[in-house]
């Protein structure tokens with residue numbers, strides 16, 4: 068009896084000692100930034116500063132914005148994504164230095180990429196260092212102005228299908244959930260521009276392309292783990308043994324890419340899209356910078372592997388469709404909420420297009436300055452990529468201080484936080500496109516909807532073009548209003564990986580006379 072009690076006591080002692088030790092280690096860990104002389108907030112064990120995200124109470128982009136507002140008096144603040152220490156950079160000048168002038172110290176992305184274990188993860192968005200520099204240099208010509216001009220007819224075709232679809236809804240007096248419909252529009256654009264396929268998910272939401280797009284950002288448990296490990300703790304992703312894309316998405320991309328390439332190569336088919344340019348790169352080692360679309364077939368070794376084509380097409384797919392669709396749908400929503408702004412932008416579009424709305428050219432779009440201001444205001448208020456990621460690749464001393472950013476440190480810049488900061492944008496909750504009328508003033512604002520420096524969005528001009536084109540095509544033909552006039556402020560789905568409003572964005576369109 069006495070022995071039994073002694074053994075139980077010993078077990079208790081071991082457990083207590085274990086708990087104390089673990090607590091001590093965590094306590095030590097969560098003072099990582101303090102030990103480095105960098106201010107930190109009040110992280111909690113074990114979620115650090117992103118407890119609301121883990122508890123599914125707040126969308127990650129909003130949590131970063133909150134952390135920005137709490138710490139903006141500091142140039143930088145140390146935060147913890149659960150166990151992972153990350154540096155939040157708040158100061159506009161330092162942000163600019165990191166993105167542009169001192170980019171050499173920060174060319175990493177800080178997310179998961181492993182060409183061998185998970186080839187689909189090693190694309191332009193995720194890779195770093197020399198590998199990234201090489202690929203970026205090769206892919207840059209694929210998004211030059213002359214290429215965009217070549218792609219415009221594809222965008223216009225899909226835009227017409229969108230106009231017709233909205234026309235039918237207007238006639239029937241249907242409520243349109245624009246976040247979904249614009250997601251279908253950009254899916255069709257990217258299917259055509261990146262994969263070279265004509266799909267019509269606008270009229271058929273059950274289309275495989277659309278379903279795959281939804282799966283990429285799906286918030287089921289497995290996908291949540293997939294995203295969390297890709298972005299928060301990439302070091303441990305291998306332990307989990309799951310790939311960056313869901314198996315059915317990966318299989319889908321593989322099949323589509325393989326079949327398209329086989330078809331084009333055996334039938335000598337040429338099309339003005341990204342797939343054509345990736346094939347050019349594969350066959351000749353570069354994308355032609357003089358705007359040619361044909362393939363020079365060399366019989367030597369291919370310089371860009373099939374796996375690389377797949378990974379990068381996948382990146383264009385996920386980076387391309389969600390961003391623009393978010394901007395188009397939130398802009399429509401803001402214009403429905405602000406009828407005076409809607410009328411002003413329509414008058415501008417009418418005067419540019421005169422009586423020929425079928426002819427929307429790049430030159431015509433460039434003349435729509437007020438529409439441009441509306442889109443910029445939208446990028447500010449609802450940035451489709453609400454934060455930027457970088458990783459420090461070479462030790463860096465913050466100018467004017469003794470603070471050292473160590474190699475390997477992941478960096479976050481909260482675009483949503485900056486965009487909603489009244490210090491830069493008075494009355495940040497209001498939609499005021501006029502803020503962006505003065506281009507010189509604009510240059511002084513911390514405004515990076517497409518990121519900045521050499522690692523800025525490679526296809527920003529394409530994204531902006533498909534956004535502006537769709538808005539011009541819709542606004543030239545339709546008026547719109549909120550389906551529910553007393554709709555409150557937008558709340559974002561805390562489980563989503565993108566800016567997804569709970570309940571959607573519901574509008575009613577009527578044909579303009």
Ligand code: HEM
Nearest residue numbers: 192383386387390391452516517518519522523524526530
């Ligand atoms: C309105 C539309 C778009 C917005 C607002 C947007 C925004 C962004 C942002 C903020 C980044 C990160 C830049 C940085 O870290 O400095 C990025 C990167 C990227 N975007 Fe976009 N994007 C858009 C459209 C597109 C489209 C249409 C594609 C592809 C067809 C695309 C492909 C990419 C890729 C591949 C990267 C990684 C670039 C690199 O790391 O070198 N984006 N985008």
